[in-house]
Amino acid sequence: MPDHSEYRRLLGLLKTRIFTTESKGLTIEIKPVPDCDQDGDLDPRVRKVIGNQEVGSLFPEQSLCGHFDPKALDMAKIRASMGWPNIDVTAGGIHIEERTIPGTERHIPITMYSPRADMTMPAVLFFHGGGFMGGTVKVVENACKALAQHAGAVVVSVDYRLAPEHPFPAGLTDCFDALTWVHVHAEELDIDPGRLAVAGDSAGGNLSAACAIMDRDRKSGMISLQALIYPTVDLVCTPCEDYTWDLSEYSIRSNHELIEGMIMALRADAGLLRKVYLQGDDPADPLVSPLYVSDATGLAPTLILTAAYDALRLEAEAFARKLTRASVRTRVIRYRGMDHAFIDKIGLYPQAEDCMEEVAAEVRRLESAGAASI
Secondary structure, X not given: OOOHHHHHHHHHHHHHOOEEEEEOOEEEEEEOOOOOOOOOOOOHHHHHHHOOOOOOOOOOHHHHOOOOOHHHOOXXXXXXXXXXXXXXXXXXXXXXXXXXXXXXXXXEEEEEEEEOOOOOEEEEEEEOOOOOOOOOOOOOHHHHHHHHHHHOOEEEEEOOOOOOOOOOOHHHHHHHHHHHHHHHOOOOOOEEEEEEEEEEEOHHHHHHHHHHHHHHHOOOOOOOEEEEEOOOOOOOOOOOOOOOOOXXXXXXXXXXXXXXXXXHHHHHHXXXXXXXXXXXXXXXXXXXXXXXXXXXXXXXXEEEEEEEEOOXXXXXXXXXXXXXXXXXXXXXXXXXXXXXXXXXXXXXXXXXXXXXXXXXXXXXXXXXXXXXXX
């Protein structure tokens, strides 16, 4: 358990020690490590956590070369390795309700987090991360509680189907079905259907972006905001028109071996995650790789939050450039010193709570000025 007063001090610094930089035509808000002025190293809290765990692939060594059957993986072991114990930063006051709602292919479990307020609220559909094959609504429960409290919104966390048992598009179908259900039942849920956002981390960010593409293409008009937290948006994993992945894009001044190792471990897993999730489908399908959407015009206003030492950062920022070129209102925040999956450590990393507060701030902006205000 971190020292509470020091944690709150660091959280406060994240709100004031901000600057912007230009990167290949994209404006990025940089949030430095709150208690360090120098770029190029891990946040000391990240370094402490990584020092207590092995940095490496999610997959067993035999699956890293040659052909493998995704359904032969020990998924229980892989899933058990995901997530991290975290802390409820809300001090209570969030109502939790578990429900099962009808979908087009199955009944979908959801968990709803609501502030105790006698008023119509915005809503956020939240899709957890986990490489499309792991993660749970419980891992992100404390992050969802924080989002609900800071946004004054109902957060609906969706327990979508996972690969390899349920490959693409099963999980995406569940997410879009849940979005549709919330929109249709907005009145009985005391939700404003005009203030509906989608959000998610990692694979959940991918599912959020894919839902936004579906919403636009179907002209359903449900989504007012998409908040993508270190999303994976490129499962093709080869150089393309929008970007080329290059380790030299990462500013590393110390702990080189450790930082490069964790970046490259996630990068190496990308091809295997693709096999587990797609099982033969086209990785260039924009509902799989939103970076490959041919025309981003008309997509929902977007907030993208990245971690400096995340293998997915370059593709997320490339996606932001594509959205910006298409005149989609897009805001990008990069957290220095952070690695992938940092919201799993809410209550331990002040950046995790700050991330949820940034998403909440954009949701609150929908309240007064509509989606165009981002």
